[in-house]
Amino acid sequence: MMSQTRQALFESDLAFLILDVRQGVTVADEKLAEYLKGEGIKNYPNLKNVVLLGNKAEHSFLGDISNEVYQLGFGDPILISAEHNEGLVDLYDKLRECIPESYIVEAREKYEKRLEKHESLRTQKWKELKSLEKEAGEDWNLKEWERVYDELNHPENSDYDSDSEVDLQKTLVNPEDFELSPESAKKSRTIQMSIVGRPNVGKSSLINSILESDRVITDSKAGTTRDSVSINYVYNGRKIKLVDTAGLYKRSKGVLNEMIEDEVHRAIKYSHVVVFMFDASEGICPSELDLARKVINEGRVLIAVGNKWDKVTKDLRPKFVDYYSDMFFRKISLKGLHIVLTSASTKYNIRNLLNEMLKLYDAWNSRVSTGLLNRWLDSFKKVQNLPSEHGSLLKIKYITQIKARPPTFYVFVNDKSLMKENYYKNFSNSLAEEFKMNGVPIRIIFRDKHLKAKKIHSPGFNVKKVSKLRTSGIGMMKKESKKNKPM
Numbered sequence: 001m002m003s004q005t006r007q008a009l010f011e012s013d014l015a016f017l018i019l020d021v022r023q024g025v026t027v028a029d030e031k032l033a034e035y036l037k038g039e040g041i042k043n044y045p046n047l048k049n050v051v052l053l054g055n056k057a058e059h060s061f062l063g064d065i066s067n068e069v070y071q072l073g074f075g076d077p078i079l080i081s082a083e084h085n086e087g088l089v090d091l092y093d094k095l096r097e098c099i100p101e102s103y104i105v106e107a108r109e110k111y112e113k114r115l116e117k118h119e120s121l122r123t124q125k126w127k128e129l130k131s132l133e134k135e136a137g138e139d140w141n142l143k144e145w146e147r148v149y150d151e152l153n154h155p156e157n158s159d160y161d162s163d164s165e166v167d168l169q170k171t172l173v174n175p176e177d178f179e180l181s182p183e184s185a186k187k188s189r190t191i192q193m194s195i196v197g198r199p200n201v202g203k204s205s206l207i208n209s210i211l212e213s214d215r216v217i218t219d220s221k222a223g224t225t226r227d228s229v230s231i232n233y234v235y236n237g238r239k240i241k242l243v244d245t246a247g248l249y250k251r252s253k254g255v256l257n258e259m260i261e262d263e264v265h266r267a268i269k270y271s272h273v274v275v276f277m278f279d280a281s282e283g284i285c286p287s288e289l290d291l292a293r294k295v296i297n298e299g300r301v302l303i304a305v306g307n308k309w310d311k312v313t314k315d316l317r318p319k320f321v322d323y324y325s326d327m328f329f330r331k332i333s334l335k336g337l338h339i340v341l342t343s344a345s346t347k348y349n350i351r352n353l354l355n356e357m358l359k360l361y362d363a364w365n366s367r368v369s370t371g372l373l374n375r376w377l378d379s380f381k382k383v384q385n386l387p388s389e390h391g392s393l394l395k396i397k398y399i400t401q402i403k404a405r406p407p408t409f410y411v412f413v414n415d416k417s418l419m420k421e422n423y424y425k426n427f428s429n430s431l432a433e434e435f436k437m438n439g440v441p442i443r444i445i446f447r448d449k450h451l452k453a454k455k456i457h458s459p460g461f462n463v464k465k466v467s468k469l470r471t472s473g474i475g476m477m478k479k480e481s482k483k484n485k486p487m
């Protein structure tokens with residue numbers, strides 16, 4: 001635990017030293033304070049501030065122990081009650097003081113740049129669509145398109161950080177360019193990668209194996225990791241934040257399990273890439289797959305990792321590979337889902353996993369130009385017979401990418417109730433195949449003139465009811481995906 005504390009201090013700009021004011025200053029507090037004042041500060045180059053907090057101080061003041069507290073040498077403590085949310089305003093004020101002005105200025109500049117990029121991308125697309133609408137000689141409800149565009153693209157988040165996007169037009173012409181140059185990779189956004197799965201499958205061991213150090217605690221007892229732990233790591237010049245999460249017991253109830261569940265779901269939501277880990281030597285139970293589906297519904301990159309591969313004997317391996325491929329193919333409707341078999345103990349396939357992750361992450365970030373997309377659409381329509389119902393034929397007029405992360409496409413059609421499940425599958429699979437997005441949860445929004453309401457299609461939802469949806473507009477997604485919010 002001490003070595004983890006040291007590691008955390010090493011990565012920190014600011015530390016809180018927290019006392020229990022009800023208990024008073026203990027010998028351990030004194031030792032820690034001594035350490036932080038002396039050797040500590042020297043050892044941790046980033047650590048610029050240590051702020052003293054007096055916790056459990058609801059409605060109280062320091063009273064008798066004030067002398068001992070000042071002796072610690074960190075000045076006035078900020079009195080808080082973590083349990084009752086008291087004293088937090090003072091804490092925030094202090095935090096604000098500790099953030100250098102340059103950071104605030106930089107953040108503001110970045111935001112303004114994003115806003116500019118948002119505006120220019122939107123204007124460019126709008127113009128493009130307007131001229132195509134003219135060419136086609138019909139009205140496409142571009143106001144509606146614009147509304148959805150603004151809803152899905154938030155300039156507040158860093159989607160617009162230019163270097164994190166991949167220009168697919170270039171990469172298709174020259175596939176070697178698919179790797180970002182080391183320079184732009186350095187500037188690009190940190191990739192958030194969480195590892196989720198049942199207890200004891202080896203999530204923490206995977207982190208240690210990647211880092212080649214015992215950074216997080218692992219144990220043969222299930223339930224070792226209780227809180228998510230995040231660790232910064234650089235691989236091939238790319239910044240990655242690895243998030244180890246607590247194992248989810250699918251069937252058990254109770255407050256702790258609910259808290260873990262919330263935390264894991266939050267980790268998925270804030271991740272770009274999620275490693276869904278299972279124990280390849282034991283198999284997967286269907287309920288575990290709910291978690292994998294959740295990742296896809298949230299629009300995050302999913303990589304299925306079967307760990308403890310070293311425990312599967314060589315003669316059984318081909319059978320296991322078939323079994324898992326079949327299981328994922330049937331239960332998770334994501335074409336090209338990547339299943340990687342690893343051993344955190346022997347480090348088998350760990351590099352492959354990271355390489356695969358980077359490729360998928362780049363594909364998830366990519367934007368395809370409207371021109372390329374419609375060229376693909378023309379050839380797709382030539383080979384696939386368009387579905388029809390009661391003499392009406394589906395017409396797919398135009399496609400444009402409205403958002404990256406995950407790649408989201410907006411498709412103008414004459415009447416989307418004519419879309420059939422099989423046709424939709426072929427459509428999205430061919431789109432993903434063409435633009436190297438296999439294994440990435442792409443989303444497709446079909447729009448016709450009938451509807452005002454919002455509808456987002458993503459892999460993993462049920463398209464069977466499609467023909468009943470003519471007036472309701474939405475409904476192709478599972479209930480839970482209505483909650484989905486774009487990042």
Ligand SMILES: Nc1nc2c(ncn2[C@@H]2O[C@H](COP(=O)(O)OP(=O)(O)OP(=O)(O)O)[C@@H](O)[C@H]2O)c(=O)[nH]1
Pocket residue numbers: 198199200201202203204205206217218219220221222223224225226245246247248307308309310311342343344345346
């Ligand atoms: N044979 C083998 N054992 C492994 C492998 N990975 C992890 N283990 C062992 O499995 C046990 C659990 O590993 P952890 O990394 O703590 O598992 P976890 O998923 O983080 O577990 P929780 O924190 O409880 O959710 C430990 O005894 C590890 O040594 C592997 O690839 N092969």
Ligand SMILES: [Mg+2]
Pocket residue numbers: 203204205217218224225244245246247
């Ligand atoms: Mg763990």
